[in-house]
Amino acid sequence: MFFSCGGGSGPEQTASQTETEREWVPFEKIDDWVEGKKLRKNVTISSPEKSSGARFYRRKGPSIGIDFRNQLNDENIKNYLLSGAGLSVGDFDNNGLPDLFLVSQDGPNKLFRQTAPWKFEDVTKEAGIKDKKSWGSGAAFADINNDGHLDLYVCNKGNSDEIYINQGNGTFNGGFVGGAKNPYRAPTMVAFADYDRDGDLDFYRTATRLLQINEMFKGKVLTKKDNSGITRAHPTQADQFEMIDGLPRELGTYDRLFRNEGSGKNGMPKLMDVTRVSGINITREHGLAAVWWDYNDDGWPDLYVSNDFHTPDHLYRNNGDSTFTEITEESLAYTSWNSMGSDFADINNDGRFDYLSTDMSATTHFKQKTMMGSMTDTAWFLDNLEPRQYMRNVMHVNTGTGKFIDVAFHAGIESTDWTWAAIFGDLDNDGLEDVFFTNGIERNVQDSDRAIRVQQASASGASAMELRKIFLDSPRFKEKNLAFRNRGDFKFEKLGDDWGLNEETVSHGAVLSDLDRDGDLDVVVNNMNDPVGIYMNLGDDSSQANLSDSSSMLISLRGEFSNHFGIGARLTLKLSNGQSMSRILTSSRGYMSGAEPVIHFGWPSSVKPKALNIEWPNGHDQTIKGLLSGWHYRVTESGTGSTESPDKVSNSENRLFSQIDEALGINFTHTENFYDDFTSQPLLPNRLSRFGPALAIGDVDSDSDKDVFIGGARDRQSALFIQKGGQFGRVSFPALKADQIYEDVDALWFDFDNDGDQDLYVVSGGASQDAGHEHYQDRLYINNGSGQLTRAPKGILPDLKFSGSRVAAHDFDNDGDLDLFVGSRFVPGNYPTGPESVLLINEGGNFSKAQCSASSSGMVTDVKWSDIDGDNRADLILATEWGPVRVYQNKRDGFHEITDSLGLNDFTGWWNCIAVGDVDQDGDNDIIAGNFGTNTKYSASEEKPATIFASDFGEAGTMQLVEAQYKEGKLLPIRGRSCSTTAMPHLIDRVPTYSAFASKTIREIYTPKAIEDAKRFEANTLSTMLFRNDGKGKFTAEPLPLLSQMAPVMDIVLTDVNGDGRDDIIIAQNFNAAQRETGRMNAGLGVILISKDNGQFDELWPNDSGFFSRADPRRLIVTDLDEDGSLELLMGQNNGEFQLFRSK
Known part of the structure; x- marks a missing residue:
């Protein structure tokens, strides 16, 4: 076995030596930088209590020397104490086995030393852990003074936090931090990192509040009107609550960032509060969790803070100069509302770290509907915050662009009940990080019926004690803990019951650690008013049929120039099959809990470890080769004390597109007029007034270059940009200004009168007027040949007073002029009644409605003309909502629907858009249809539409x-x-x-x-699909690749982006017009799919494509706008800025 660091090599060790099982021994030196010892084999448990085939076996605490429960007495069952307590795991006595520190609220905290695998002893008093005078919350082991021994930090609600300095002899010397006793402050979690990379550990501490305002002020909440007449909190109470929509909202307390300035008296650290100077948000919030992670891979630890209630989460980018910049809004589409626990992991092994935060979205229909309450009370919150906050788990996948994609719905983990902790770990050693959730609350504070009973009792004069009795008399809200196996492709499988991780109780903090050093992760859970849950991972000895043989490895670090335990180091294990797994060593994870400073890797036994790369916190790189499975290695930092970050190769220069928005002078912001769609139909799924802007490319001034028309919302003027010398200038025509009373949703440049110039057709849509209103009339603007547009006289267009959607032109009757099909999406006030769409025949420059079977196609969302059946006549293809993609065959005697015979009738969906082309180059036209995707709250199948x-x-x-x-x-x-x-x-x-x-x-x-x-x-299909034409009158359906399904697809174009002669697919995603219970569906960033020679597609991640935007798009056009040989991608977004991308 060979090890190497920067070209050096260590001694060889024979296979017989490494494969022989050894007794428990200390680390043995292998070379100058690496020590190791073989892991134990899995222990087989024979017990009538063991579930047959389950991977995890619950160990009874007293049988292994642990007698503990987090006790909360009835008199303290109050809102801010129901958040429970955590625990920490770490080898504080350096005997090679991790120990446990368990936090209680009304009972004593306890320290349990592991003397042998699964043998613990209570050493709380002997170790010098003091009796506390406050409610415990979070805890973490960390080497605060950098002496090689794990110290202990304990968060206390209503009192000062405690730091216990490890004396190296099994005892601690305790002290206080964070100021004097404060009855209002409630620290919750501490997270350590060397954020300034000076070689010692700093920390961030979250905090919420302890008392509710009715407890503090005996129900006498004081308010005062300011000079503007706005009711605000009275100055004497303004530091405890604020008034929002006439209601008092409790303020939290301040989080703190402390910088470690080295050791002081008795080894206690010198700590400097640098919160304000570092750029951390200084507001009163309800902080519950914090996690350090390097989200942008620049070598500097960044910070995510999870806040409860209406206070927002924060993502802070480490600037590398001891300051931080908040980037939450620019990076995340939205966050959890009541964010509680959080963790990070590379869930798809792409080398980028993803993030998960938890909320309390229920898993059953009954719990969901009894916990929803009134939407009116939260309307202000759901409609105004940026980024939005929603009551569900969020799993942000890192795209490498600084922007994340939430995949929680697609993954199946958006709702995991009243969840506190979320912890990633490879529980089955298959190379993918699984996730474990803790659940439950001592009393269900979201019980809407009980809230009504309390309100009624209060109105009847009930005393505070009587009101509290109603609360206490409700049952404990016990829920199952949940475990999900990572199946790849952002899919997680619920396996808690199968694995034996399904105890129904009230759980809060949890840790994953290989407690017995057998190569797999065990689970410890701190339960409220129940014994601690300890689950032994039996590994492949569980005899579970779906578990394959696996291998594993543990890695510990010893910093020489970095902090001693290497907290913040990034480890990447490369395998013999070319795959890699990445981890970051962190001190605190999940919820109120501290992690052991040991990295665990698992992988299928069919492959072997090839090399381990370590990026140390100080920036030094180190590579170790020759590692074996079944070992625990300790690697000492080599090299120098350099603090330079390793060179990171930026991918921005290699991207296909770059965003150039205003570079060509097309400056336009689409601004929606305010209209409440829910006035006429309160239970609409989505707003119907948000389908603009129109976007069209044409040569209005006949100078052989391309000009751009962008339609406006109602009462907003549209814009026409004329190109001169590669730059665009906005021009105005009286006709366009006069018609700003219309809502422009689509537009088309075409020569309707065959006079050699391009005229403009604009579709009127929206929902703000009653059906049949004049403002739904479409418009035709006639070009005088020199670029001047005037509205066509009455009579050229028939009465078209319906809310339109799309228009497409084609000379379907072969008489030499262009005819039109105009689609309509809905009837205002009567959704989802099918409206009338129209086929307009051009008769010498005048249009008339033609009888056409396609006119009654339902809710038409997109229109295309293309030859589907190979008879050289363009057929009519329509996307519909609550229906299929419809095809009308163009025959001499009219249009005949062939949707069913083509096999398309079997796929009903919420189709938003279509593109047509021969994507597989087999000589016939295929259909790409944009749908709502698989990553929203909705699901559909043939059996369950x-x-x-x-x-x-x-x-x-x-x-x-x-x-x-x-x-x-x-x-x-x-x-x-x-x-x-x-x-x-x-x-x-x-x-x-x-x-x-x-x-x-x-x-x-x-x-x-x-x-x-x-x-x-x-609708039985929500996936965005490729309908592949077999050339024999049938289509087969294939869902497009994964990223295409992460958000509603609003427009699609086909074009060759890489010059290989094959059409690729460009997709615009996101839809922000859903009703507030659903919230924005804007997890996507847009997608480019590259066509392969076998007719399949490779998806380009945003970091590779350069096409990424959090826009709310409606129209997408790709063209060489300025004829310079590069493609421009034009995107019109609803209620936002026009966006422009250029290929490189």
């Missing part, structure tokens, strides 16, 4: 809507009781409580007859 019912449902004169989903074997409502009864008040008597609503099916809530009489629409 997404469903919506439309009827008045007893509310005469209005088209009411009921969205439904198949869940738990039943058809259940998607919307909650609050919004449903607000829209249909007669339901209140049928479902008087939230639990009554949550317990009923659609038919039970609305009656079987009402459901049977209602119009029913279904």
